[in-house]
Amino acid sequence: MKFSAPLVSGRLVKRYKRFLADVILDDCGSAITAHCANPGSMLGLKEVGARVWLSGSDNPKRKLQYSWEVVEADGALVGINTAHPNKLVEEALAAGRIEELSGFQSLRREVKYGRNSRVDILLEGEDGAKTYVEVKNVHLMREAGLAEFPDSVTARGAKHLAELADMVADGHRAVMVFLVQRPDCSSLSLAADLDPAYAAAFAAAREAGVEAFAIGCDVRLDGIDAVRRVRIDV
Known part of the structure; x- marks a missing residue:
């Protein structure tokens, strides 16, 4: 499975309300809220400051432009999107x-x-x-x-x-x-x-x-x- 476009990197601020994650983007330092398509607890994968990667969407009807796809944990890249x-x-x-x-x-x-x-x-x-x-x-x-x-x-x-x-x-x-x-x-x-x-x-x-x-x-x-x-x- 290939991502449709290059992922955007950032640092996790917090994951909350199950499906939301606040992230500081690396390229511009902006704070954004991304969709987190994962209903589980994400135990061990939601540490403040964790390196994360997001996919972006140019669909104007989407409420949130970005979706959380990958996090770095225990020295490895981990996929967190349960839609995949x-x-x-x-x-x-x-x-x-x-x-x-x-x-x-x-x-x-x-x-x-x-x-x-x-x-x-x-x-x-x-x-x-x-x-x-x-x-x-x-x-x-x-x-x-x-x-x-x-x-x-x-x-x-x-x-x-x-x-x-x-x-x-x-x-x-x-x-x-x-x-x-x-x-x-x-x-x-x-x-x-x-x-x-x-x-x-x-x-x-x-x-x-x-x-x-x-x-x-x-x-x-x-x-x-x-x-x-x-x-x-x-």
Whole structure:
């Protein structure tokens, strides 16, 4: 995934109200408010003074011209925009980087399923077999090399696990893909101390036959690509 234009650098002043971030731009020293497309806690990624990069928009109808894309943390570039993971996983699937999910004939996004939900990706084979794929963005790292999910309580995430288990019970294949938007993690675990209910729901889903994979990203200032498998330690 390539950014459509060069990113603008700055320093983070604060992230607040979940979807807003105040930034001092490097090139002119101006203070601006950027959109933060990330509903999580962003634990460890919102330190005052952190180096950040923003994408800009020339759409006059947008309330905020800039969107926060990347932050420098722990010596690495980390992608924080949760609008990108579905596209990144779709690109990885098309490139065959998740071998267990290769060979599909069609891929559709945001298909209705479960209890008034939409699955992130629906794969269908020649024989009509369906694979339901949910994608979760990961960028929490509290121990060097170990990615963790979630970074805050996610009742919605637990609901999605239950719905994937329902799809398995109905005779379909169901998969959880954790998209790690940072290059410095080789394994992934569940942050059960932050959300024990999600950890329990994950264990129940795995017991019911839901598969899980994790894929890590190369994060650059010109784009982000999901390129490597990350081991899941649960």
